[in-house]
Amino acid sequence: MAVRVQEEDFDLGVEAAALRGSGDAGALVTFSGIVRGGEGDVAAMMLEHYPGMTEAALEEIEAEACARWDLSASLIIHRVGRLMPGENIMMVAAASRHRKAAFEAAEFLMDYLKTRAPFWKKEETPEGARWVDAREADDDAAARWAK
């Protein structure tokens, strides 16, 4: 169980390899978010956060996932600073005995992270910089986990 907020990049493969040997895991689900790099997409993405609250919020989200599912390991990494198209933004991972818990926990981590962890994205485009608006669909996705 770990959360990391960092400027530097991470290696999804290395992180996954470290988790796959944990406990009695028979399933490992990872998700990573990447700065979109297609034509018409952003030139760069600035990630701002609230130091202190960010780590506390991520730890709370991870603890909630561990309370709901029987996980042998979990990990949340989120980068901050200026990121270029194609670069990693963040990753979550959930390991469990069986795939259902691992899939569900990874999705839960993402849904809660998007709506409860204090990160803000600003896109740099040829027309200027703009703050990314929160999406109602993200709130709806998080709400479905409400007990």
Place this chain on the structure above:
Amino acid sequence: MKVMYFAWLREKTAISSEEVDGAGLATVSDLVEALRAKGARHAAAFEDVSAVKVAVDQKVVGFDASLEGATEVAFFPPMTGG
């Protein structure tokens, strides 16, 4: 208390944090009124608070939340991580 601003609230106020005397401020709404009165930049930042979230001592709360014992209040737009 320490008042912090993130994302476009930081840009509109042109500051990331400031010390504010909390005397006479019972709730977050009272603080917002006091901040609006500080000048044009603050007034612009808090023009539409429906677009603003607030955390008191790093916990997200409503604008009717009490400021009793609060040491850190942060204002920011809805979160967009992930």
